[in-house]
Amino acid sequence: MxxxxxxxxxxxxxxxxxxxxxxxxxxxxxxxxxxxxxxxxxxxxxxxxxxxxxxxxxxxxxxxxxxxxxxxxxxxxxxxxxxxxxxxxxxxxxxxxxxxxxxxxxxxxxxxxxxxxxxxxxxxxxxxxxxxxxxxxxxxxxxxxxVTTLDVVRASTFVSEVLGDLSLAPKVTVPVVGGHSGVTIVPLLSQSSHPLPSGFSQENLDKLVNRIQFGGDEVVKAKDGAGSATLSMAYAGADFAYKIICAAKGEKGIVAPTYVNLAADKEGGDALKKEIGRDLEYFSAPVELGTEGVAKINTLGKITAHEANLIKAAVPELATNIEKGVSFIESSKL
Structure with a gap:
């Protein structure tokens, strides 16, 4: 039930x-x-x-x-x-x-x-x-x-478009870490299950990263004042909810990027903090889901110098965003 x-x-x-x-x-x-x-x-x-x-x-x-x-x-x-x-x-x-x-x-x-x-x-x-x-x-x-699943869904779709085969989209897996807005969204394209074409230029890589980071703006502009990314977000939300339900029922090996409090897995969270070089309370990382929710927070693994720079740009923005949420409750009468 x-x-x-x-x-x-x-x-x-x-x-x-x-x-x-x-x-x-x-x-x-x-x-x-x-x-x-x-x-x-x-x-x-x-x-x-x-x-x-x-x-x-x-x-x-x-x-x-x-x-x-x-x-x-x-x-x-x-x-x-x-x-x-x-x-x-x-x-x-x-x-x-x-x-x-x-x-x-x-x-x-x-x-x-x-x-x-x-x-x-x-x-x-x-x-x-x-x-x-x-x-x-x-x-x-x-x-x-x-729920950061929409960033993952977009990365899968956009990489399959680059590869010229949308039928690959459901199979393409790209870890997307950091947060869930603008520069805090960091797609680890070097770890894509389906590598980008050989000779893919830095200019094209920058454009792809930017599209994943600001895909929401693309939809807001296209809807011309009539809304934002509602249908794709609904799909992503339902997908992540299904993963949580399956893990809660005991299914093993379900890993999905999601924005969590790093205290959920102290060992994994501390290792991740070392990688990103800052003691952040929240971060989106590939998380192994279990019957109690977060079972394990995975580290970033091997990333490129370009991806390391993206993380470096994301961290201060994330810190500001987190503080804003915490301060709001501190100043609220509950």
């Missing part, structure tokens, strides 16, 4: 994410929460002939608590999507309070659930969730994840 909860289920990511979760046969109960429209979304999804029983909740009458009670996995796509001209700071100011309030609800009603944070900016919202849990006395670093 697996109960999955989507917080922000009526939004641009929330609806397609909920649809994909409804089609997952491992999920037996799907609980949807948002400030509007969730009963309608739930009614619509409930007609799909898959096992999950669906219910939708709104804020009145303890809706958040009812949605979360008994949850095994909670996915948070809630918040405002990025629009053209909107900075990460703008996004933070809007979404930080939303994520804080939802985290309070999870800490009270489902403190042992796996929590998957999609709400941007992930580099700051994951620390927000963690700090709320710490204040509530229920923090478990092994169970809180920033």
């Amino acid at each position: 697996v109960k999955a909860v989507v917080l922000g289920a009526a939004g641009g990511i929330g609806q397609p994410l909920s649809l994909l979760l409804k089609t997952n046969p491992s999920i037996t109960e799907l609980s949807l929460y948002d400030i509007v429209n969730t009963p309608g979304v739930a009614a619509d999804l409930s007609h799909i002939d898959t096992p999950a029983k669906v219910a939708g909740y709104l804020p009145p009458d303890d809706g958040l608590k009812k949605a979360l009670t008994g949850a095994d996995i909670v996915i948070i796509p809630a918040g405002v999507p990025r629009k053209p001209g909107m900075t990460r700071d703008d996004l933070f100011k809007i979404n930080a309070g939303i994520v804080r309030d939802l985290a309070k609800g999870i800490a009270e009603a489902a403190p042992k659930a796996f929590v998957l944070v999609i709400s941007n900016p992930v580099n700051s919202t994951v620390p927000i969730v963690a700090e709320v849990f710490k204040k509530a006395g229920v923090f478990d670093p092994k169970k809180i994840f920033g």
Whole structure:
């Protein structure tokens, strides 16, 4: 029996994410929460002939608590999507309070659930969730994840395009480390399961890295004010949720890049800190998933001088993002 909860289920990511979760046969109960429209979304999804029983909740009458009670996995796509001209700071100011309030609800009603944070900016919202849990006395670093899977999905797709064969996309694996915005996104293309063509120029490599880092901007621009990367993010979120569910059920050998608190595996986290040259509290790295969540944090392995420079550029930005999330909760009245 697996109960999955989507917080922000009526939004641009929330609806397609909920649809994909409804089609997952491992999920037996799907609980949807948002400030509007969730009963309608739930009614619509409930007609799909898959096992999950669906219910939708709104804020009145303890809706958040009812949605979360008994949850095994909670996915948070809630918040405002990025629009053209909107900075990460703008996004933070809007979404930080939303994520804080939802985290309070999870800490009270489902403190042992796996929590998957999609709400941007992930580099700051994951620390927000963690700090709320710490204040509530229920923090478990092994169970809180920033979903960076979209960066991995993009890397796989874009590398297969470079190789001229999109049929390879599902098989291409590229570790993407660091964080989940701009320069903090570091694709380790030298470790791609399908190497780039011989003679691939530095100029083309720089363009590919930039496209992976700023793929979200590409979508925001193409949607021309009508939204951000909602469908691809929903796909990535559902994919990562499925990996968490499989690992929780005992499947071995599942490794996926995800943004985690490095205390989740002290040995692996300390080794990673040595590699990146800074005592960061959070970092996205290839994580082996287990029944309790984070089983092992893997190090970066062999990287090129170019990738080392990308890490060097990512670290100060990450430190600032993390501090912003922590400071927000320190100054909040919980």
